[in-house]
Amino acid sequence: MSPNGIRVAFSRFFHRWGPGVGIFVTGSVALWIVLLIVLPQLAMFDASFRFNLPPAEIGGPRDLHTLSNYAALLLDGRGGINWLDLGVLGRTILAAVFVTILDLLLCYPIAFVLAHGTSGGRARLMVLGLIVPFWVNEILRAFAFRIIFGSSGVLNAVGLGLGLWAAPVDFIRQDVALYAGLTYTYLLLMIFPIYNAVEALDRNQIEAARDLGSPWWRVHWRIVIPVAKPGIASGATMVFMLTAGALAAPQILGGPSSLWFTQLIYQWFNEGGNWPRGSAYAVVLLLACILVTLLAMRVFKVRIGEIGR
Amino acid sequence: MSRDVTLEHVTIRFGSHTAVDDAHLTIRSGEFFSFLGPSGCGKTTLLRCVSGFLEPTEGRVLIGGEDMRGVGPNRRPTALIFQNLALFPLMSVAENIAFALEVRGVGRQARRKRAVELLELIALPHVGDKKVYELSGGQRQRVAIARALAAEPQILLLDEPLSALDLKLRQHMRSELRAIQRRVGLTFIYITHDQGEALTMSDRVAVMSEGRIEQVDEPLAVYDHPKTSFVASFVGETNVLPATVTGRDGTDVTLQTDGGLIVQGFAVGRRQYRAGERCQVFVRPEQIKVAPPEPGPNRLAARVLAEEFEGNLRHVSLAVGGSVGGSGGAPAVGALAVGGQPLRMSVVNDGSLPPLQPDAALTVTFDPSVASVLPEGPLARA
Ligand SMILES: Nc1ncnc2c1ncn2[C@@H]1O[C@H](COP(=O)(O)OP(=O)(O)O)[C@@H](O)[C@H]1O
């Protein structure tokens, strides 16, 4: 929206609701954005350029700006590169991309069937079935996944019982539980944007493509997916960002070898007591995520305006 | 090779609702065939069954003698033009037209070339690179036809394709469609609720009511010799006279209308009527003529109720009192005798009939051979 457009929208809003409501709404939105989003992020950004000083020295003569926190992420202090932390960052991003793709593969068919494959009543039931499990809180859900995927868990019991595999498989060590948990956690964030986009598609378009000789895969490729694209873009962005920033699921479901970058950040803030270092790591994660998102948008020719739809 | 479309006792049900009831007919290769009926009578359902989006609940659809059961819409030699056209809004006009070729793996160059040819066929040579929303309604209409033709179907199915256009354009597109059909020589199966479209364009028309096919005939025969009360009342303007049979001589039937008139008509389809049987007599407004006030068959004493002037035609509503020379005489002012409805008469405005004043008395008549006597049945809702 252009600045002029925003001005017009505001003046219309004021005109419609009167100055009282107008000032309250604009004021609280501004307060929300500034106080709860912009200021803390700026403080975090600023902190990332400072030394980790005891409280007494903050604001004192030794409280200077430095790049040392960023350097610590990039270099190992012995003239080499800090492959350990960068590796965790890289793996976290790759894992988030993987989870996003998995969610997309799962959610596109579900969203399509919801929008075009079922009658109203059955679609509502399906939506309910998708939403209700999310009434259970995230931690409990993660532990439930441990119960399913643990070495004496449900999956192993069934697999062993049916003779599909001979010895218990450690799904947690293999990170199967982690990917399943993350994929499941953000399912709805992918389904609903795609559903919204696909639902607007006139069913006759699908039938017309069929009638012109198109096999099913091409109907999706040429007709449905182009319409779903803005939904896919916004769903994928949300799932990717939230997966890369997830903490509880990696904490509970991650195997011993898989460290999530957020766990590093958490360690710096909490156990390390080094807020500036943690802030620097968090800033790098944010920038990396934005970079990947912009790159993906460039590759798939999505404009930023489409995501908002 | 013959590409006849045969419907063999096709019945289509949705739950307990029968949308198409025992449709049984053959559409000949190269024919312009219309299904005509009011909205909701099952036309779209029948068309979807031919195109392969629906399987008949009972009966078979054959194309070129081949049973189409289990053959999907993408593998039938048909192309459907949807009521809302269903052009692809995210593609250019040329991409829309070439879609069927793209599906078959035809190369970009060849696709482009064919799209240009088809755009010329529909007389829109320069719109290939435009988006669909940049076209007018009539242009979209023609692009939809070109897109369907690109699939090289043997049978083109059209679902009320003109209903979204305004009147002028609709009339223009009628002759355009007919011309395209002649040029490409395909079978056109056309469905519409507009009798004007069906009668002007078609080689044959099937009139439908509530899922049943009431009559299949050439347009003139449908109009002149309706076989059921529904067809008589749905196609064209007509006067309906509910009546009871009083006597017959071969196909000539004598009846007494519920208004007490004695009239003569002919039994459609040589049906034999018994005296006392209930039936309906249908006479078209243009078949009613002004006559000298002398006794004779079908001479009715009438009084002018109102006159409507429509340029080439004059429409006169009449109250009818009785048969001239029989009982009655000119009806009282304000009286109606034809089942509560005024009798409608249409006269060509050629100066032969002097201006008519309201309440003027006159004698009208119609030839027994144009008065169709049909068994009592449901009428089309006006
Ligand atoms: N998919 C469907 N499910 C249930 N009923 C339907 C379906 N399609 C059509 N019908 C019903 O069948 C009847 C005929 O519909 P349709 O073929 O669309 O009529 P027309 O095209 O002549 O207006 C209507 O009563 C309609 O409600």
Ligand SMILES: [Mg+2]
């Ligand atoms: Mg219809």
